[in-house]
Amino acid sequence: MSTTAVEARKSSSGNVSKKPKSVANKAKTAASTKRGTKPASQANTKKNNAVKEEPDKTRPAKKRKVLKADPAVDNATEVKQEELVVDGGLKADDEDIHRWWEEDPNDHSVKWETLEHNGVIFPPPYEKLPDDVKLKYDGKKVDLPVEAEEVAGFYGAMINTDHAKNPVFQANFFGDFKEVLSTSGRALISGTSKFIEIESFDKCDFSDIFAYYEDQRNAKKALPPAVKKRLKQEKDEAEEKYKTCYLDGRKQPVGNFRVEPPGLFRGRGQHPKTGKLKARVQPEQVTLNIGKDVKIPEPPAGHNWSEVRHDNTVSWLAMWKENINGNTKYVFLSQSSSLKGMSDFKKFEKARELKNHVERIRNDYRKELTDEKMQVRQRATAMYLIDRLALRAGGEKGDDEADTVGCCSLRYEHVDLQPPNLVTFDFLGKDSIRYFQQVEVDEQVFTNLQIFKKEPKGPGDDIFDRLDPSILNKHLQSYMPGLTAKVFRTYNASHTMQKQLDQIPNVGTVAEKVVAFNAANREVAILCNHQRTVAKSHEQSVAKIEERVEELVWKKYRLKKMILQLDPEKPKVLGKSYFADTKAFNKTKLKAIHKRVVEREQEKVEKKFARDNEKIKADREAGEDVKLLTKDDLKERLKVVTNLKEELQKELDTGEFEIKSSQTCEKLEAQVAKLDDRILSTRLSLKDKQDNSTVALSTSKINYIDPRLSVMFSKKFEVPLEKLFTKTLREKFAWAIHSADKDWQF
DNA sequence: GGACGAACTTAGCACCTCCGCA
DNA sequence: TGCGGAGGTGCTAAGTTCGTCC
Structure with a gap:
């Protein structure tokens, strides 16, 4: 790109x-947009389709129909047990796995026969700001009605973001803020009963609110690990029952079971509505979809659901309408559920089917x-x-x-x-x-x-x-x-990936094969124009790596100079070209590198000193009888730095190098070879970093590249699947892991 | 046949976690 | 061993597609 x-x-x-x-x-x-009936192959959904389900022991085992007719899924029927060694943690002989992808995909747009779930989780109610944290207007602290304070807080918490600096975002936020203010009361000068009209965004000062939320964030971050763990456990326990549902009696993971919290709409690009208030969703706005004759989840106390439906032709469990664009938001099953897996499978089969038509088209x-x-x-x-x-x-x-x-x-x-x-x-x-x-x-x-x-x-x-x-x-x-x-x-992405993978020679280390796989993946991402924002720290970290490479080259230069010092006749043995890079550094360049190396060394010593003292402090507080390190101790430790500085200065002045008596030319040459390796690998990783800085590989991997290609690569090239798919992806693509072998072709 | 909306997939960003390096 | 950063995950915006209605 x-x-x-x-x-x-x-x-x-x-x-x-x-x-x-x-x-x-x-x-x-x-042309007419009137459409006929959905083609069977497309409207192809069916019941009883779970991946890692917990079978309902009360139900009879479902009959399994094995596909033979469809060549596209022939591979699925021929998976050998031993080929499942890299199956992403799913046991090869796991009888609990429901192999829906081997069943007859004939369907009639019915997604389930029975559906049980526990509804959705609503965000916690708004917590008022402490009394001393206020919006300032025109320099004065103001008391806001709680509804308006919440909206001010949405903006105040994000004033350091790019969104908050966008004038459209500001205008939309401020418009909605004023509206909430007008309907919920009026602003008062804090501590008085004097009204104040909030009319200008520029006179609003959100810094106290920002500082408060920033403190909250930091305090949360600074919690002891044990407390963090406990809180997470408590949250998990409270959410447990919402995380799964029963679809046709099989336990399935639910995706977004949390109702979206209120906030400011973060539209992308130049969205005219960015910054508008995304209102809190009430249970009265939420429609549930659930099986007939099962327990309907209780709405929060004092509330009712908008509606309870029993529509088994759709896959959503709950829905509501958002107030910004009037779009419907749905709660679906998780990506690793059978229902989603099934539609993924069908998507890629559809793309493969295109192979048979593409030339004619x-x-x-x-x-x-x-x-x-x-x-x-x-x-x-x-x-x-x-x-x-x-x-x-x-x-x-x-x-x-x-x-x-x-x-x-x-x-x-x-x-x-x-x-x-x-x-x-x-x-x-x-x-x-x-x-x-x-x-x-x-x-x-x-x-x-x-x-x-x-x-x-x-x-x-x-x-x-x-x-x-x-x-x-x-x-x-x-x-x-x-x-x-x-x-x-989808077709072109997967087809490109297949072509790319075909070109990779089956040699080298696992790491090299993964690099080759990612390069193939990158071709697809470029084709699909999948980009990502360059990380703010990118330039800095590239510069850092470049410095590291320069220092490695400098180290090599020193070693070679030492070899020449030990044996000036060496160029005759090793060749002049071996020593060509001893001329690569002039005095100015050397000075700059020396300065950098010395400064870093000093920083390291000082940091270590501070850390050690922190530890001692903690030990003392715990009652141990240990003395804090003194300035003299630091001075002593910094002697190493002084020595280094002197040594480098001498090199610069005299061109002579201090060589330990134990050093030999052979040893130095071995060190040069090692440095060459390090320089090569650092340069490679830098190139990889730069090539990938603007390309997002994951979007094509998740949505466009048939996962069976990755499984095939893993098996054929003996690369653990964990190197290609994260845990989540291995769960999402369980169907592919179980159905592709080393010879699978898109 | 156009407008609209429902239902679903695709997409990047933000935050969190965990791993490797100094 | 501590820290920075890469990688992983969750969130939700932004698309596509198709059916319905007028």
Whole structure:
């Protein structure tokens, strides 16, 4: 990915102009969006599907149907026990494992027969600030009604964040804060009955509130480990019953069983509503979905649920509507549940099915690039971009959302054309992540894009004005049931990973193989434009590693100088090139390195001294009869530093090195070789760090790369799966771990 | 056939934990 | 052994897709 893309990310606004509504002059001849019945293969959900379930002993064992017809899952039926050695902690012979992925996937959109759960956990009620912690307005402390104080606290706790510095965030927060203030009472000058009107954000001083919450955070951090452990245990115990549910009698983990706490909406990019008050959700707003004839969880005392449903065609356990965008929030099962595993499995099988159609689809869209009908030509061009660049479909967005686009919603200003066939894409995609790519495209694609940008179109106009995702997807369904634009992303990601893995030679250490695996993963992440913010400390830590490399090279320089000092004839034996780097340092450079090395050594001694004294202090408090270290002790310890300083100065002045009598040329050469190894590995890790600084590998690993590829790699290359999948991922992908062998192919 | 909404997947960030290095 | 930082996890925003309604 280009550096430019990264830089632009920092200011997520990018340089992309917002589409003026006046030019929303679309002649979108959208085809019918009326859809037929869901294809069986897609609407493919079923009951009795748990991964690590605790079987309900009261129920008869479920009948297990083994698939034979579907070649895609043939591997699943042929797993040998000994191949399960790297199965992520799941016992190979575990009879408790419900192997739903080996069962008949025929389905009728029923997700469960019985469902039992304990509802959701609500966030704790607001705790008032201590009396001495107040918002200051115009320099005066003010008393706020408790409702308004809570909102002020939301902002006050985060004044050190980038969000809080965003003017839109501030304006939205302040607007809602004033509204809460007007409905809940008025602000008083603290300790008086005098009202004060809060009208200007700039006159608000949240620093006391911030300091209070910061203290709370630090106090929590500083708790003794035993207390932390106890608190965690208490929390776990209180939450235990919400963490699991029973789906068709099998115990399943629940995902987000906590209702989202109130706060300020943290919209990404230039979201017009960022900073608005996200209201506290009351039980009266929450709808539960649960099986019939089971105990309905009690709402919190004095409250009622909005509704209790028994809809077994959906997988959510609870839902409510949030107040900012009117979106529905759901409580689902956890990623490691059978229900989610099943839909993951189906997603990847769908992508694999595309293999059988992709050539035909490509041939067709290549032909259609010259179609007379504009809509067909646009569709073919969009298909080309989705297939080659892994773009998202790109649905239309409203004015009350951040201005981001995907393929179908690309606008004039997002695509720059440089003849003969170079296209520059520059737009903000999902999460306002900048997509910046220069690509050489087919001549006809280039010509088409020129046509789609022709006058009278200008900035703000859609490139694909005859197209939207529903038209595109409807066309795709004619090739394969359930095929949508999104499937191409999964297909291309997994296909790329397979190709990359095929190129890795099965040699070297486990660590080397993991590096190669991650490099393959990185190719996929780059394809999908998965980025992450460069850590604030990144530059600093890179500089630190660079210094470390420089010092290693300097150490090598000294060793080689010593060899020459011991035996000036050595270049004849080892070759002149061996000593070439003894000329790499001039006096200025050496001085700088010496200074750094001496300072660090001094710092180390002083830190150790302080630490030792702290320990002694603690021992004394515990009643031990020990004396604190004195300034003289420190002086004594610092002698090592003084000696080092003198030794280096002498080297600089005379060019002569102090060599211990026990040293020999052979020993020094061995040390040089060791340093070479260290320099190489440090440089490699630095490169890895820099290559990965802006690329997020996890998103593609979690969502796009068929996990069976990773399992195959683990087994074929004898790399423990723990090196590729975290514990959570091993749980999420239990189905893949149990169904892929070393020969599995996407 | 467009608007809207439900249901689900995909996504990055923030916080926490734990491991390796000095 | 203590500390910093990498890696892991939870949270929730932001997408896609598809069905319904008018």
